[in-house]
Amino acid sequence: MRPRLPATRLNPAAAPRRAPTARLLSTAAPPSDARHLQPQQQQQLEQLIARGDLSRARHLFDEIPDPDARAYNALIRAYSWRGPAHAAGALALYAAMLRDGRSPPNKYTFPFVLKACSALLDLRAGRAIHRHAARAGLHADLFVSTALIDLYMKCARFRPANAVFRAMPARDAVAWNAMVAGYALHGMYGHALECLLRMQEGRACLRPNASTLVALLPLLAQQSALRQGKSVHAYSVRASLHDKDGVLVGTALLDMYAKCGNLLYAQRVFEAMAVRNDVTWSAIIGGFVVCGRMLEAFILFKDMLAQGLGFLSPTSVASSLRACASLADVRIGKQLHVLLAKSGLQSDLTAGNSLLSMYAKAGLIDEATTLFNDMAAKDTVSYSALVSGYVQNGMADAAFLVFRKMQVCNVEPDVATMVSLIPACAHLAALQHGKCSHGSVIVRGMAPETSICNALIDMYAKCGRIAFSRQIFDAMPSRDIVSWNTMIAGYGIHGLGKEATALFLDMKNHACEPDGVTFICLISACSHSGLVTEGKHWFHMMAQKYGITPRMEHYISMVDLLARGGFLDEAYQFIQSMPMKADVRVWGALLAACRVHKNIDLGKQVARVIQKLGPEGTGNFVLLSNIFSAAGRFDEAAEVRIIQKEKGFKKSPGCSWIEINGSLHAFIGGDRSHPRSPEIYQELHNILVDINKLGYQADTSFVLQDLEEEEKEKALLYHSEKLAIAFGILTLSEDKDIFVTKNLRVCGDCHTVIKYMSLVRRRDIIVRDANRFHHFKNGQCSCGDFW
DNA sequence: TGACACATTC
Numbered sequence: 163m164r165p166r167l168p169a170t171r172l173n174p175a176a177a178p179r180r181a182p183t184a185r186l187l188s189t190a191a192p193p194s195d196a197r198h199l200q201p202q203q204q205q206q207l208e209q210l211i212a213r214g215d216l217s218r219a220r221h222l223f224d225e226i227p228d229p230d231a232r233a234y235n236a237l238i239r240a241y242s243w244r245g246p247a248h249a250a251g252a253l254a255l256y257a258a259m260l261r262d263g264r265s266p267p268n269k270y271t272f273p274f275v276l277k278a279c280s281a282l283l284d285l286r287a288g289r290a291i292h293r294h295a296a297r298a299g300l301h302a303d304l305f306v307s308t309a310l311i312d313l314y315m316k317c318a319r320f321r322p323a324n325a326v327f328r329a330m331p332a333r334d335a336v337a338w339n340a341m342v343a344g345y346a347l348h349g350m351y352g353h354a355l356e357c358l359l360r361m362q363e364g365r366a367c368l369r370p371n372a373s374t375l376v377a378l379l380p381l382l383a384q385q386s387a388l389r390q391g392k393s394v395h396a397y398s399v400r401a402s403l404h405d406k407d408g409v410l411v412g413t414a415l416l417d418m419y420a421k422c423g424n425l426l427y428a429q430r431v432f433e434a435m436a437v438r439n440d441v442t443w444s445a446i447i448g449g450f451v452v453c454g455r456m457l458e459a460f461i462l463f464k465d466m467l468a469q470g471l472g473f474l475s476p477t478s479v480a481s482s483l484r485a486c487a488s489l490a491d492v493r494i495g496k497q498l499h500v501l502l503a504k505s506g507l508q509s510d511l512t513a514g515n516s517l518l519s520m521y522a523k524a525g526l527i528d529e530a531t532t533l534f535n536d537m538a539a540k541d542t543v544s545y546s547a548l549v550s551g552y553v554q555n556g557m558a559d560a561a562f563l564v565f566r567k568m569q570v571c572n573v574e575p576d577v578a579t580m581v582s583l584i585p586a587c588a589h590l591a592a593l594q595h596g597k598c599s600h601g602s603v604i605v606r607g608m609a610p611e612t613s614i615c616n617a618l619i620d621m622y623a624k625c626g627r628i629a630f631s632r633q634i635f636d637a638m639p640s641r642d643i644v645s646w647n648t649m650i651a652g653y654g655i656h657g658l659g660k661e662a663t664a665l666f667l668d669m670k671n672h673a674c675e676p677d678g679v680t681f682i683c684l685i686s687a688c689s690h691s692g693l694v695t696e697g698k699h700w701f702h703m704m705a706q707k708y709g710i711t712p713r714m715e716h717y718i719s720m721v722d723l724l725a726r727g728g729f730l731d732e733a734y735q736f737i738q739s740m741p742m743k744a745d746v747r748v749w750g751a752l753l754a755a756c757r758v759h760k761n762i763d764l765g766k767q768v769a770r771v772i773q774k775l776g777p778e779g780t781g782n783f784v785l786l787s788n789i790f791s792a793a794g795r796f797d798e799a800a801e802v803r804i805i806q807k808e809k810g811f812k813k814s815p816g817c818s819w820i821e822i823n824g825s826l827h828a829f830i831g832g833d834r835s836h837p838r839s840p841e842i843y844q845e846l847h848n849i850l851v852d853i854n855k856l857g858y859q860a861d862t863s864f865v866l867q868d869l870e871e872e873e874k875e876k877a878l879l880y881h882s883e884k885l886a887i888a889f890g891i892l893t894l895s896e897d898k899d900i901f902v903t904k905n906l907r908v909c910g911d912c913h914t915v916i917k918y919m920s921l922v923r924r925r926d927i928i929v930r931d932a933n934r935f936h937h938f939k940n941g942q943c944s945c946g947d948f949w
Numbered sequence: 950t951g952a953c954a955c956a957t958t959c
Contacts, residue, residue, distance in 0.1 A: 239950075270950050277951080305951050312952070336952055343952065376953040405953080413954045444955040477956040484957075515957040522958095546958035578959040613959060 252278035276309035315344020343377035379414035383421035420449025444477035456485035476513040483516035522551025550582035558586035584617035588624040591903035594824035623652030659691025689723035725755030818882035853918035
């Protein structure tokens with residue numbers, strides 16, 4: 163019950179001189195049907211709303227003992243204009259209005275509550291309100307119908323939207339615009355254009371106005387339809403169409419130009435605008451970021467700040483943070499963090515997410531985690547940013563934990579989440595996790611998405627199921643260049659060079675032009691299959707026939723191809739003939755081959771070059787030290803390891819893992835932490851006895867340290883891949899393949915022993931090392947001993 | 950009474 167009515171309303175005679183107007187009105191109308199507020203209360207309410215002081219307006223409203231429809235409408239309207247954050251308030255007020263029952267919603271109520279439903283994408287509430295409006299006989303009202311169309315279109319319910327549109331007795335430009343904008347929102351180019359033409363024809367005969375263009379331009383931007391965009395621009399000039407001060411049309415135009423890659427025009431429109439607001443600034447800064455011109459984006463951002471903080475918005479900061487992430491400039495990123503904190507924008511979800519993503523991409527994963535934990539509200543983007551951060555920083559298991567947490571917290575993953583998560587399965591070669599992710603992708607209807615399929619192709623290839631990869635590739639509704647490249651690379655790591663080549667040749671049947679990456683994948687596929695002649699052929703064709711200038715990555719692949727194939731001198735010559743200075747990675751490829759082919763002399767020579775260049779990363783230090791060890795020069799090997807330590811490069815310890823019934827078991831060399839270690843070591847010992855009988859001898863040149871021969875043999879025997887395989891032999895039934903993943907390249911002695919293991923234990927053993935797959939069967943390996 | 954431009958995760 164509401165508080166008692168003031169005495170003046172019920173008893174006019176009691177206070178005749180104090181509020182004559184109010185008394186007159188309240189006595190003139192019976193309180194049950196046509197009730198009115200005291201005019202000053204209504205006026206005060208509207209003033210507070212106009213000032214944007216919603217909380218005081220609400221307070222005042224709650225004080226009103228007997229609010230009428232006008233008061234309800236004013237507040238509902240104010241809430242519905244404040245976006246999703248306040249839309250729920252509008253719906254709650256509408257519900258109160260219905261409960262109250264004394265002032266039923268009228269034709270001024272419905273458009274605003276429907277707008278609130280649109281903001282929340284609340285289709286259920288929207289349908290209910292549609293029924294209420296129909297009961298009140300107002301569903302064909304111009305404003306109500308337009309709001310209904312807007313709601314149904316935003317929720318992608320095209321049929322009901324069309325039904326409402328057709329049932330309208332008369333339509334104005336706003337109604338037509340709702341249709342155009344709805345189709346534009348969902349990227350339905352054809353439908354939007356058809357609507358646009360129909361509104362100008364025949365009986366309707368309405369000219370597009372500024373709002374039509376503002377709805378249409380983002381669609382053209384999304385389609386990169388520069389030509390149509392230009393003609394819209396021309397039309398707006400010819401028809402001198404612009405909104406009040408030209409901000410909306412101007413902003414939409416410059417955004418369209420930027421997204422179509424025409425920054426010059428975007429800048430011209432920006433310069434010519436008489437009035438700019440925060441959205442305008444965001445659009446121009448974002449435009450430079452989208453076109454990859456990060457430094458200029460920063461300059462614009464500074465220009466904006468130079469005019470005060472008035473234009474600063476979460477959106478412009480978000481774009482700038484993306485620029486920081488892409489330039490890997492944490493210093494500026496941290497400055498932006500401070501700016502956000504100072505200006506009170508840090509609580510904004512978009513800004514917070516950008517900040518989180520910037521830290522994650524920069525590898526500052528602890529900062530990202532802290533920020534994530536401190537965020538008051540988290541959405542799908544927040545979780546996805548963290549998942550992707552963990553995966554990019556090699557913390558695949560942590561990424562799965564975040565994904566689990568996401569599900570516990572009822573946050574729905576989207577395409578971006580899954581595209582980040584699936585590579586984590588690939589990284590761990592966790593087939594069960596991968597299949598699970600594949601399942602959830604199907605359930606959520608994301609399976610036809612190109613980016614999802616690309617991730618799945620890569621995942622199945624890296625988990626050893628190249629046939630699954632191909633199935634997904636063949637079933638894709640549409641493929642992009644990444645799909646082709648991923649599939650070719652998948653064949654490559656499986657040593658299926660012929661299949662890779664066949665797929666490459668098939669590209670032109672599907673009107674798909676190879677790019678630089680295609681050739682990297684193709685040449686390295688040839689390299690893994692020992693197809694040296696073919697690889698050389700494609701390298702030459704790349705420049706001659708396809709006009710692609712080789713990059714450093716192509717030279718790396720070529721050196722790898724030649725050297726791995728045993729043509730070490732030719733590889734050396736090839737490096738000498740390069741038009742650019744070979745970097746460490748090129749020499750590293752040659753060094754790795756020197757080790758495989760045991761060419762100590764050339765190895766030493768290459769090692770000197772690498773030392774001069776400064777061996778970046780861990781790989782070359784390890785190789786260098788291995789070369790010296792293999793030559794018996796342990797002092798020098800030790801020296802390299804000391805330098806490596808001094809420079810702060812940690813050699814990641816060799817680690818192998820195997821997935822049994824969906825759980826991962828990881829081993830490092832000499833590891834005894836596994837609960838079944840005694841059995842594992844016993845099994846390894848038994849295997850050693852068996853294979854010694856077949857003539858196996860440990861190749862101790864693969865041991866790094868200067869140990870006694872017998873010690874070396876032990877060090878070799880307990881390499882992580884051998885432990886993982888022995889565990890697999892013990893736990894998996896005989897019909898199952900043993901699938902082991904190693905973070906580094908498999909060592910030569912292990913390679914020999916695993917061949918023997920496949921023979922004496924009659925098991926198919928698949929090892930995925932850092933470079934490729936090895937399928938061991940009947941004492942043979944699919945890599946043909948070149949890896 | 951009504952529409953409408955910018956942005957974060959891949």
